[in-house]
Amino acid sequence: MNEHGGATRVLAIRHGETAWNVDTRIQGQIDVGLNEVGQWQARRLADWVASEERLAAVYSSDLQRAWHTAAALGAGAGLPVVAEPGLRERHFGAFEGHTVAEIETHFPDLVQPWRQREPDFSPEGGESLNRFYARCVQTAERLAAAHPGETIALVAHGGVLDCLYRAAMGMAIEAPRTWQLGNASINRLLFTGQRFTVIGWGDTFHLEGDVGLLDESGDGGLAARPS
Secondary structure, eight states: OBTTBTOEEEEEEEOOOBHHHHTTBOOTTSOOOBOHHHHHHHHHHHHHHHHHOOOSEEEEOSSHHHHHHHHHHHHHHTOOEEEOGGGSOOOOGGGTTOBHHHHHHHOHHHHHHHHTTOTTOOOTTSOOHHHHHHHHHHHHHHHHHTSTTSEEEEEEOHHHHHHHHHHHHTOOTTSOOOSOOOTTOEEEEEEOSSOEEEEEEEEOGGGOSOTTOOOOSSOTTOOOOOO
């Protein structure tokens, strides 16, 4: 049992940086990998968590940018990573692969409902905010409920963490975002069996240091994903 009794402590972690993050290109469910900085972030994250936390389980989106971040975390904690497709990023349909500027150019009629976060809007072939929110929160609640009194890590994406923050704070999904969702950030939630609450958000102190001192000797803790 931890200090919160039967509650589950959740480390909700965003994947490390990708080249498309740098380009502000919509990734959605396109399977983009970590760039060199992202691999470094994953190692730093893993080192800190191994020294400060006692994890009972590591769950991850099966998209490789999250999976490879989680692989480093799991290796440091001595735990296998469990793939959870319910933690995937929102499917952005026709928007995927485009920058924000390209979306404004190619899909001018869709920009307003997207920017205003209309709950039932979905790009062609994509997922609405309502469906995405329900998927993310239900998945996280199910995983947290399986570990009362323990600490688990959920490695996912910015959109997933955004949904969990809104659920914990009781905020509408159409409300503008005013909180940070940094790459490889640690976001702390408590699940009491009924709902999530926020106990810490946007920690990136473990990434302080010289990003230029990248380890060129290995693969950044990359591991094969489940097929």
